[in-house]
Amino acid sequence: MNNNELIKRDLSVLWHPCTQMKDHEWLPLIPIKRGKGVWLEDYDGNRYLDAISSWWVNLFGHSNPKINAAIQQQSKQLEHVLLAGFSHEPAVKLAEELVKILPEPLERCFFTDNGSSAVEAALKMSYHYWRNLGQNGKTKFIALTNSYHGETLGALAVGGVDLYKKTYHPLLMDVLTVQSPDCFYREPGESNRDYSIRMFEPMRRKLEKYHKEVCAVIIEPLVQCAGNMRMYDSIYLWLLRQACNEFGVHLIADEIATGFGRTGSMFACEQADISPDIMCLSKGLTGGYLPLAVVATTDRLYRAFYDDYETLKAFLHSHSYTGNALACSAAIATLAIFKEKNVIKNNKSLEKCMLDAVLPIVDHPHVAEIRQQGMIIAIEMVKNKATKESFPWQQRRGLHVYQYGLKNEMLLRPLGNVVYFMPPYVIKPQEIRQMADVAIKGIDLATKN
Ligand SMILES: *Cc1c(COP(=O)(O)O)cnc(C)c1O
Numbered sequence: 001m002n003n004n005e006l007i008k009r010d011l012s013v014l015w016h017p018c019t020q021m022k023d024h025e026w027l028p029l030i031p032i033k034r035g036k037g038v039w040l041e042d043y044d045g046n047r048y049l050d051a052i053s054s055w056w057v058n059l060f061g062h063s064n065p066k067i068n069a070a071i072q073q074q075s076k077q078l079e080h081v082l083l084a085g086f087s088h089e090p091a092v093k094l095a096e097e098l099v100k101i102l103p104e105p106l107e108r109c110f111f112t113d114n115g116s117s118a119v120e121a122a123l124k125m126s127y128h129y130w131r132n133l134g135q136n137g138k139t140k141f142i143a144l145t146n147s148y149h150g151e152t153l154g155a156l157a158v159g160g161v162d163l164y165k166k167t168y169h170p171l172l173m174d175v176l177t178v179q180s181p182d183c184f185y186r187e188p189g190e191s192n193r194d195y196s197i198r199m200f201e202p203m204r205r206k207l208e209k210y211h212k213e214v215c216a217v218i219i220e221p222l223v224q225c226a227g228n229m230r231m232y233d234s235i236y237l238w239l240l241r242q243a244c245n246e247f248g249v250h251l252i253a254d255e256i257a258t259g260f261g262r263t264g265s266m267f268a269c270e271q272a273d274i275s276p277d278i279m280c281l282s283k284g285l286t287g288g289y290l291p292l293a294v295v296a297t298t299d300r301l302y303r304a305f306y307d308d309y310e311t312l313k314a315f316l317h318s319h320s321y322t323g324n325a326l327a328c329s330a331a332i333a334t335l336a337i338f339k340e341k342n343v344i345k346n347n348k349s350l351e352k353c354m355l356d357a358v359l360p361i362v363d364h365p366h367v368a369e370i371r372q373q374g375m376i377i378a379i380e381m382v383k384n385k386a387t388k389e390s391f392p393w394q395q396r397r398g399l400h401v402y403q404y405g406l407k408n409e410m411l412l413r414p415l416g417n418v419v420y421f422m423p424p425y426v427i428k429p430q431e432i433r434q435m436a437d438v439a440i441k442g443i444d445l446a447t448k449n
Contacts, residue, residue: 003044006031027399030406035062038427040411048411051421051435055413056225056257058288060337061426067287070333071326083111083323090328097335098294101266103275108302110295110315111323115256115282116150118293119218121317122278123154125295126216126250132304132313142206142217142249144180148226149218149254158218161227176210178203180224181232184369184380184388196233203240207247216250216278221268222373225257228418229378231371237272250277250301256293260284260334261344262422264351264374277301287334288424292327343425347375353429354421357436366447378420379439381447391417391447400446401439410438419443 007029015021016029033043038061040048050058060067078088095109110125112118123141130138143149143158150156151164157172159165160180165172179202186195207214221237224230244251253276258268262284265271269279278301282293307313321327337343354377355370361379362370368382381398383391391397398414405412412419412435419439423432 001033001043003028003031003042006043027403037061037063038424038431047409048406049409049423049427049431049435050411051405051423051439052411052413053284053422053424054288055283056262056422057283057286058424059260059284059334060287061424062288064287064337064426066337067289067330067333070329071289074326074329078325080321080324080326082320084318088323088325088328090325090332091323094328094331094335095294097332098281098296101335102279102296103267103269105298105300106275106279106296107299108297110297110317112293112295113319113321113324113327114150114291115280115293116152116155117319118256118280118282118295119149119155119158119254120152121295122252122254122280123158123216123218124317125297125301125315126252126278128315129250129301129304130215132307137213138215140174140176140210140213140215142176142178142203142210142214144178144219144224146180146182146224146227146230147218147220148224149220150256164226176206176214178206180227180230181236182224182227182230183232183371184230192231192233193235196236197239199232200236200239200243204243207243207249211247211249214247214249216252217244218252218254220254221258222263222271223258223268223376225376225422226415228380228415229371229376229420231373231378234268234272237269237274241272241274241276244277252276252278252280254280256280256282261338261347261425262373262375264344264347266338266344268373285334286327286330287337289330289334290324290327291321292324292331347425350425350427350429350432351375353432354423354436357433358440361440361443364443364447367443375425376420376422378418379443381417381419381443393417397446401442404442404445405438408438408441410435410442412439412442 031043032040034041099107112121145160147160149159157175181196181199183192183195253269259281279296286292305313305315366381368380368388371378383389397417401414401419
């Protein structure tokens with residue numbers, strides 16, 4: 001088997017996610033034969049450093065021996081059983097381990113099987129909570145512009161990235177939208193903190209005006225990942241937590257991308273010293289092995305559903321693979337690695353190494369800024385550095401960087417004009433420098449003329 005053979009077979013039967021399939025008339029698909037650590041290898045023997053953790057899911061490398069062993073072990077015992085009326089140790093143990101590390105007072109775990117379905121469950125849970133309390137007027141959600149919460153209709157409705165949303169607009173529920181504190185738009189000389197405080201005003205006004213109709217505010221803490229890795233200051237989260245308390249509205253933190261150390265702390269919310277009423281987790285949860293998600297919530301919220309059957313207060317939401325035992329075993333192994341290797345602390349030196357490695361491009365005439373939040377670093381390409389005017393999207397400058405990367409052993413997958421790194425935590429300093437070198441050269445080439 002070589003690349004071409006597999007590509008041919010693939011293109012005759014598969015429909016790939018997030019892809020204009022016609023692009024593959026000239027843009028080769030990359031069939032991957034195996035992965036080890038940060039490296040992927042195709043069927044022709046070419047290697048690619050997975051600088052984006054295979055869409056932000058991988059934490060401790062491909063084919064990680066510890067996670068492999070955990071799944072193998074579990075598969076001999078039990079692969080899956082329904083989680084309604086039944087239970088199993090991996091689900092219980094995983095929930096126990098999560099409750100130990102989640103910000104207080106999150107202490108109850110509801111499993112779903114991917115990020116979007118976790119967001120759906122969180123929205124329904126919040127709405128249903130208020131309904132169970134007799135507050136039937138609460139039917140709306142507040143979301144930020146430039147946010148991303150997944151692709152299913154409910155999750156898409158609370159998202160704010162036009163590229164994914166606009167086409168489906170007639171199908172989506174109405175959502176109250178507030179301007180994102182995205183610090184790319186701060187004034188020259190203004191700090192991220194000051195800008196984030198200033199941008200909280202529209203959120204406060206929205207809450208003041210609509211809180212009686214609002215179930216929850218849903219946000220991605222600190223980094224709007226799919227929204228071009230735009231970032232804001234933790235003060236915004238702190239202010240939002242206070243305001244949600246004041247106005248009697250839930251705070252839903254979508255940590256599907258930011259959770260498990262990506263932003264430099266286990267959960268991004270920790271940096272604001274806050275806890276949401278509902279937290280969504282997925283992606284890194286299983287170390288990038290298997291689809292699994294958690295909707296974590298408080299005892300207070302849980303109690304509002306706990307009553308005699310006839311009251312019809314139960315949360316009758318489910319997915320077939322909810323709490324899959326193999327996925328739970330991968331997640332337990334992943335959390336064990338965090339503890340054993342003191343990962344959050346040890347990542348600090350990798351974070352510094354990543355920044356040092358990209359600093360040489362900070363003065364480039366087509367780089368608007370380099371921004372970092374923990375293990376995420378983003379370089380924003382612009383047409384005009386002074387005005388931050390962006391390149392027209394039709395020029396697909398990011399795609400040029402992607403193509404250059406592939407020719408140079410690097411899987412970079414820019415979001416629009418933003419080149420970013422979100423590597424597995426097992427990356428070595430030498431590999432970080434290699435990643436940065438390719439990105440820098442790629443950006444330079446992609447922004448010429
Ligand atoms: C990826 C992502 C989702 C959706 O998760 P899926 O597993 O892809 O459905 C939701 N929210 C955020 C913040 C994400 O990054």
